[in-house]
Amino acid sequence: MPQLRQDPLTNTWVIIATERGKRPSDFAEDKKEKAEHGNCPFCLGNEHMTPPEITAIREDGAESDGKGWEIRVIPNKFPALKNEGNVEKHKNGLYETMDGVGAHEVIIEAADHNQDIHLQTEEHILKVLKIWRERVKELGRDERLEYTQLFKNFGSVAGASLAHPHSQIISTPLVPENILVEMENMERFHRENKKCLLCEMVTTELEQQVRVVAENEDFLSFCPYASRFPFETWIIPRKHEKHFADVNDETLEGLSNVLKQTLNGLAQLLNEPPYNLMVHTAPYNIDGGGDYHWHIKILPRLTKVAGFEWGTGYYINPTPPEDAAEHFRGVDKVH
């Protein structure tokens, strides 16, 4: 069973895959392993290569785990966390540990190997977003789970081991440190200003305009003031809502539009660069989600994270967000 371990010096939690035990020689092999189109387990016709699907969008009458699908959700074949064990923390002398309880799913976003999300129609993206919402909501019914991290890795530099369009979900039995820090800052800002920090950020960015990438009635996409990476982009809903799982269909329509513009703009600007995309949402239980305001972060992976960043937690960004946003505004983001 995977194990969660906490470092007492930095507070960081780590998932140790005690079962798999990668040896030195396995890392050399990793370099070779790249599924080509044809033997890709996520492609239409290769459904037998994946674990049985959890849910899917299918033609009427099409059978589970056969052809005739547009989007499939499957358990990760090599899950980081598993649906077994209990969520008590144990002391191991100086250290703290718990069973690696959780869930790890893959959303295959399209049947076509080459149609990643920025090339899809808004209608198709909307279907992906509805599946995202459904899975985040569904996983919250398991009382052992405190948080669901929805993310997408695009390109091998960004950690994608398969090129076929897909995103992933990992649910954890703890609220992640990063989310706790964001909650704290939102709460402090609210206490001091009687306003939501992210609502205020949207207002500021719309006033100043210099970091805006795209906007519509429901969303603002912009390069944040303290961007850690060149062309980093955040998408914030204008409506203050805690839980991504609770957004309505109209909101998802707006998101589909702004997400297409942002990812398509990025692909055109930088020739489909590697990126990580994360949905940040409120925890399931803690304090009812507090004053949290859900949002999306997109990190293009053009610069390296190196010794200075690991040591300090600071980042060096060679492209000011004001410049990045100007470049974004200069490309056709729709076609």
Add this chain to the structure above:
Amino acid sequence: MPQLRQDPLTNTWVIIATERGKRPSDFAEDKKEKAEHGNCPFCLGNEHMTPPEITAIREDGAESDGKGWEIRVIPNKFPALKNEGNVEKHKNGLYETMDGVGAHEVIIEAADHNQDIHLQTEEHILKVLKIWRERVKELGRDERLEYTQLFKNFGSVAGASLAHPHSQIISTPLVPENILVEMENMERFHRENKKCLLCEMVTTELEQQVRVVAENEDFLSFCPYASRFPFETWIIPRKHEKHFADVNDETLEGLSNVLKQTLNGLAQLLNEPPYNLMVHTAPYNIDGGGDYHWHIKILPRLTKVAGFEWGTGYYINPTPPEDAAEHFRGVDKVH
């Protein structure tokens, strides 16, 4: 002038290189730029290709910025932070900013392009360590600087843009978030247990033995209980000392021995994998460095940092540290 900016949502500080302003096309060019042996600015005979040296270990009578050196320290040609401006924070509406005051130096660790630190003799490594200590101490005399991050990036995956053996120093006008968190945890542990957290960690690891990589009279090298990366290794001095700048020559001798064993072991185990090495030391001023216990972290970069890690701050490690340490103990780390 570079700018420091803080993100109000995550507290992260970012150095924005407002002058350089990398455009989209610059990132495509980055891929090509690789100095080959011969036009390497760090090689013997190419001293004119670097800014004038700050200090060096030279043969008697050899002239500055000429040949006849073993180790050279130079200012970084493209500094992240500069020795100008003042250290007041400014409010920019919602955001906080300050001038990018600091220092950025490069330590060229050897004249030979191909003799990285794990291939050097302990005698030569000791000279590098003495230079590290000298620079960290010297930079602390600038009252605007609060911290010096000493680090080494090995291999392009780990962020090294030049292959020639070198390490770097960036001094900052703020105490980095990561160090503040470590200080807090050390202080809390001390309050509750009347002991130092890292001293206790050394005791625990020596008792349990399962994560030990190498040890000598002055140091323990081990894979930490909550290793974020496969074959992650920490080196902790047995003697409780706050400031790396204050260690004596004998301690550096011990470090030279354990560092050689650790880096050489890593190179043999994994065929010279990319890694980041960071010296964590006490801040110059704050609280006199508190109860801090300086140490070194080495992160081999065999796995990708992806959406799950960026979103949560958690890590997934496929190699349990107990297995990693066993592999380390199985190789000849000296020759």
